Amino acid sequence: MILGILGISAAIGLFCWLVFTLAVYALPFFAGITIGAWAYGAGAGWPGAILVGLVSAAVTLGLGQFLFAFLRPVWVRLVIGAAFAAPAAIAGYHAVHGIAQHAMPSEAWQVVFSVIGAIAVGVTAWLRIAGAGPAQPVQGFARG
Secondary structure, three states: OHHHHHHHHHHHHHHHHHHHHHHHHHHHHHHHHHHHHHHHHOOOHHHHHHHHHHHHHHHHHHHHHHHHHHOOOHHHHHHHHHHHHHHHHHHHHHHHHHHHHHHOOOHHHHHHHHHHHHHHHHHHHHHHHHOOOOOOOOOOOOOO
16 A cells, blocks of 8 residues: 555656646647648648648747747747746646546635646746746856
8 A cells, every 4th residue: 555655656746747847848739739730631641740740849949949038128028938838837737637636526626726736837837938048147257
């Protein structure tokens, strides 16, 4: 019984680590799936749809990180960060809700924990996209 509890705890910990690590990729994943499905519907076939989806996901991630790192207006950075954090928060909500449905019978507490999970995953995605920019030089210190 103790091994079962330890195994479940390890599995939940691994799952949570995976959700937090991959949170920033929710928007590129969605873009890749959507554009890949469009390409398949347009007659590209499976290989073409997969290739178009992978390329569009990579471009979405790269362009988002580039724009967030090099554009200085705060409102632009806020919009880009929100574009990455919102799908991550939605994914976090559903991931935590799936776990909460198995852990507790009360639907109210399931929603409470799911909202807390959505906020945590959204903030994590925001911090990861914000941390992807180039390091700013420290003023007042000599290089060398």
